[in-house]
Amino acid sequence: MWVFYLISLPLTLGMVLFTLKYFAGPEVPRYVMLTVGYTWFCSLSIIVIVPADIWTTINHIENGGISFFWSWSYWSTFLLTWTVVPLIQGFEDAGDFTVTERLKTSVHVNLLFYLILGAIGLFGLVLLIMMHKNWGGGVLGFAMGCSNTFGLVTGAFLLGFGLSEIPKGLWKNSDWTIRQKVLSHKIAKMAVKLDDAHQDLSNAIVVSILFQFPILRYPCFVF
Known part of the structure; x- marks a missing residue:
């Protein structure tokens, strides 16, 4: 068995x-x-x-280490799925300028998600109690x-999406004519977004200059 572990x-x-x-890209943070x-x-x-669990069961070997590793794998996955990974995702998606504000935004978004799930679960629990089912x-x-x-x-939804979208994308990309039309459409949309972003940047620069130099808000005319 040690050979298998090695x-x-x-x-x-x-x-x-x-x-x-x-x-992973070069700009991905180390903690991520x-x-x-x-x-x-x-x-x-x-x-x-x-395989280790099956081997110990077949050979009737009492090994507490297997139970420990099962518990470690389960609870690590549980905490990562419901706490750590969602917080990091919300933190990275937040558009705030400080670490504290980004963390607050992440906690707020995840709490809202958990409240929705909790409300659905509570509704199901109340429904079961009202139906007087013996569970x-x-x-x-x-x-x-x-x-x-x-x-x-969730798994069925993601699997179904992947089974339909991946072959569909490969089929579309195989035709260069369709691919060119799709890319041309994306270029037009990106050009509009780039123009809007440039306008927002110009407005932000003007606002920052006005805040740095308040005298510019009240121009004086010298005669």
Whole structure:
């Protein structure tokens, strides 16, 4: 079994490092790369944990380490999915100028998302109570069912989108005539956006100059 560990662990870690190096841009912050790398390693850890769990079960070996690694993988993935990664995404998407304000914006956006999910879950709980259904799993079972349902629905939605959009995109890109029309349309839209951004920048420069030199707001005429 140690031979399997010596092969699978470096292989899994190498896959994570190679993928990070291949996809990450030079401007990606270090903490983002560390978080993404740890997240991918937790996801790929089943390559190591599942065969080890099967081997210990077949050979009737009591090994508390397997339970520890399962708990580590599960709770790490849980915290990363619902807390760490959403906060970092909101922080990076925020347009504020200070770290504190960007963090506040991220927390606000994620709290709003969690409140919506909580309201939906509360509505389902009240609906179950009103229907007088006999569900012996209790609140914990209901929460686990909601979590699994959310994961399955999200996975099915993303998988369905990928199965339809990826072949569709490849089919469109294979025709150079259609590709040229699409790119021409995108260029026109980007030109309009560039002009709007240039106008906003000019307005911002004028406003900043007026704030730096208040005397320019009240021009004096010397006769």
